[in-house]
Amino acid sequence: MFDFLKVEAPRLTPQQIAHSFRWLGWIGFWLQSVLGVIPILVVLTTVLFNPKQRQSSGLSFGLWLAIACLIMLIFSIYWSFRYTQLSASLETALLRPAKSQVLRNLKLGLFANFGTMTIAVIIALTRVGELTFKMLTLPQGATVVVPHQIGTTVAAPGTLITPSNMIAIQAMINAIASGLVGAVIALLLLYQVGLHRNLDA
Structure with a gap:
């Protein structure tokens, strides 16, 4: 009874594991590179070309988190190539x-x-929370598209949701997706290596 639960997974040879490392590594490298383009550009643009983000005491805590996320993202892309x-x-x-x-x-x-x-999730929760609060402060039924546009209600400065806000949200989603791709590939390879008792054989 329940003998089917005792069936062992087939053991992979080192050559088969090497093949998996090669094609999964390339898949991870290219997917993470494509997904990582927007987060990398957003962070670099914010740091290099947006002086408003710089405070007198230095960069804001949120921007430091974004830089840390960018560094880890670049490292994970390199690590996929290392596979x-x-x-x-x-x-x-x-x-x-x-x-x-x-x-x-x-x-x-x-x-x-x-x-x-x-x-990336911490940054996304913070940023989306801020934007949600800004939306809740607008008058009911108000539409905010472009400042000084006829027929729209413009709230106080700083409450507008701009295209840059949406690009930042897209960058956070891309960073999360890139990390998910790398994690899935690492788990798949861990499983395959675990099927082999000794790679030296």
Whole structure:
């Protein structure tokens, strides 16, 4: 009874694991690169070309979080590329690293992607909360599109929701999606490496 629960998953050879590292690494690298374009451009533009974000004591806490998220995002993109390099070592018995070292690399990539998602979610919750509060302060039925446009109600300065706000939200969503892609790939590779008792064999 319930003998089907005792069926073991097929063990993968080091060559099969290396193949998975190569194609999953490239998939992760390109997907994260495409998703990471908007967050990278938004943060760099804010830091380099928006002096309003700079306070007398330095950058705001939110911008520091965005910079930390950007650094972790760039690292996770690089780490996906590193999986493709690791695949070459896994294919050659003389260069093949120990299973513990491979697991450490995968766990580091997993933590980096979880870190990216965590910081991006914190920033998104804060930013969307601010925009929601601004919307709630507008008069009921008011429409705010462009300042001084005829037929619209313009609230106090600073309460307008601009295209830059929407681009920032899109950047946060992209950062979360990029971290999710990297985390899923790291988990898939961790599972495959776990199916092999010893990569040195």
